[in-house]
Amino acid sequence: MLELKIRKIGNSLGVVLPKEAVNRLQAGEGDRLFLVEAPNGAYHLTPYDPAFENKMKKAEDIIGRYRNTLHTLSK
Numbered sequence: 001m002l003e004l005k006i007r008k009i010g011n012s013l014g015v016v017l018p019k020e021a022v023n024r025l026q027a028g029e030g031d032r033l034f035l036v037e038a039p040n041g042a043y044h045l046t047p048y049d050p051a052f053e054n055k056m057k058k059a060e061d062i063i064g065r066y067r068n069t070l071h072t073l074s075k
Helices: 019-024 050-065 067-073
Strands: 006-009 012-015 034-037 043-046
Touching: 050 067
Parallel strands: none
Antiparallel strands: 006 012, 034 043
């Protein structure tokens, strides 16, 4: 467990992540992180976009329905 402290950054509030947390998230300066609310009310910090999975499911559905069309267009 890591303790984080909320700090004033300009007109906003922010949290500075220790190097250990940044390494475990495999993140770096300028990367986007997502704070996701879990069903139990807790929050999870992740580098993975939770909306991406939904977008990929829709893309797979479209690819499946239009497989022949996409194959023809790829020639």
